[in-house]
Amino acid sequence: MGNLDIKVRVDxxxxxxxxxxxRATQAIRTVAAGELIEVVATDPGSVKDFAAWASSxxxxxxxxxxxxxxxxxxxxxx
Amino acid sequence: MTAVxxxxxxxxxxxxxxxxxxxCIIAYSGELEPTWASMIIASTAAAMDMEVSIFVTFWGFGAxxxxxxxxxxxxxxxxMLSVMQRPGISHRxxxxxxxxxxxxxxxxxxxxxxxxxxxxxxxGMCQELGVRIYPCQMTMDLFGLSKEDLIDGLEEPVGxxxxxxxxxxxxxxxxx
Numbered sequence: 001m002g003n004l005d006i007k008v009r010v011d012x013x014x015x016x017x018x019x020x021x022x023r024a025t026q027a028i029r030t031v032a033a034g035e036l037i038e039v040v041a042t043d044p045g046s047v048k049d050f051a052a053w054a055s056s057x058x059x060x061x062x063x064x065x066x067x068x069x070x071x072x073x074x075x076x077x078x
Numbered sequence: 079m080t081a082v083x084x085x086x087x088x089x090x091x092x093x094x095x096x097x098x099x100x101x102c103i104i105a106y107s108g109e110l111e112p113t114w115a116s117m118i119i120a121s122t123a124a125a126m127d128m129e130v131s132i133f134v135t136f137w138g139f140g141a142x143x144x145x146x147x148x149x150x151x152x153x154x155x156x157x158m159l160s161v162m163q164r165p166g167i168s169h170r171x172x173x174x175x176x177x178x179x180x181x182x183x184x185x186x187x188x189x190x191x192x193x194x195x196x197x198x199x200x201x202g203m204c205q206e207l208g209v210r211i212y213p214c215q216m217t218m219d220l221f222g223l224s225k226e227d228l229i230d231g232l233e234e235p236v237g238x239x240x241x242x243x244x245x246x247x248x249x250x251x252x253x254x
Contacts, residue, residue, distance in 0.1 A: 016194045018122040022203055025125035056099070056126040 004038075004062070004074060007031045012041040013070065020046045021053055028059060028077050036062065039073045046071055100129045102248035104241065108137030108163065110170035110182055110197070116141075116254045117200035124207035131248070132204075133241040135214035139221060141167040141197065142213060142228045152222035159221060167198045167229075205231045212236045212244070 010027045012020035020041040027037050039050070047064065050073045054061035063074035101123045105116045116132065123130045134142050143150055143165035150165060151157035163171070172181040189196060195203070204211070213228060215235035225235075245251040 014193050016192050018118055018125070019193065019195055021122055021125050022195075022207075025207070053126055056128065058127070 004036055006038045006074065007035045008037040010037065010039045012039055012043070012046075014042055017043055017045055017049065021049055024050070024053070024073070024075060028075060031077050033077050035077050037075050037077070039075065041071050041073070042069060044071070046073070050075070098127065098129055099250075100131075100248040102241075102244045102251040103130070103132045104245070104251070104253045105132050105134045105138035105141065106136050107173075107254060108140035108170065109173040110185065111173055112254045113138075113141045113167065113170050114197045114200075116252075117197045117204060118195075119252065119254075120209050121200045121203040121207060124204060124209050130204070130209040131244045132209060132211045133214065133236070133244060134211060135217050135241075137163075139213070139217055139223065139228075140165050140170055141201070142211070142232070143223065144227065144229055145169065145198075147227050150221070150223055150227040156222035165227075167201055168196075170197065201229075212240065214238075214241070 008027045008031055010023050012023050015023070020039060020043055024037065024039045027039070031037055047066070050061055050064065053059075054075065058078045060076040060078070061073060062076050063072070065072050101119075103116050103120055105113070107113070116138075120130050120132055140163060145166035145168045147165060149157050149160045151160055170182070171179075172185065175181040186196065188194075210233050211231075212233045213235045215237055218224070218235055
């Protein structure tokens, strides 16, 4: 986890659906193919939403985890 | 933090080539809630790399007329419609519990508190993400609306045939 080369970090804490997904989309379009971004959200629905988003867009959900009421996603631009 | 392994099928799907899915929304209603729902679905679908088209007809035009246009319409009856229902995406009324604007005010206060995006912001996001918005020509004639009354960045006005083509070619069509 610590050795991932993350290019952009998005703090979507406190934001409601669909803002975490929209913010992630804006962020991932700023990085090159193969590069990683990290999104932190507090919306519990985002866990399934990011899996669906990854499946639909083809961007990979590299890591998905939670701690202390926060959800963290590492996404790789296709 | 604990990492959770992805299900194999999700991982496979997220790494393979994906066919572009199409979503078509027929935005017919003019109240705040359906306008909001259309904007949430359209912006999210675009964020999911889906091709999104919105065909706006009848009361859906409430969201397409510029907020600053107070009384669009070319004759008295058309202007009367604007008096009864102020156009503009920021001026949508609730379908129930409107209470002379108290309902929407409360709804926007709640939206602010819980960090929910307003329809106007989501509309901007839709346009940024490439959602195509098609005004219905017939409704424009009926309501006496010209292109100058409408927000920028829309497609050329079209009719029912184009809407049906969009709908039948889409993977999902929603009438809202």
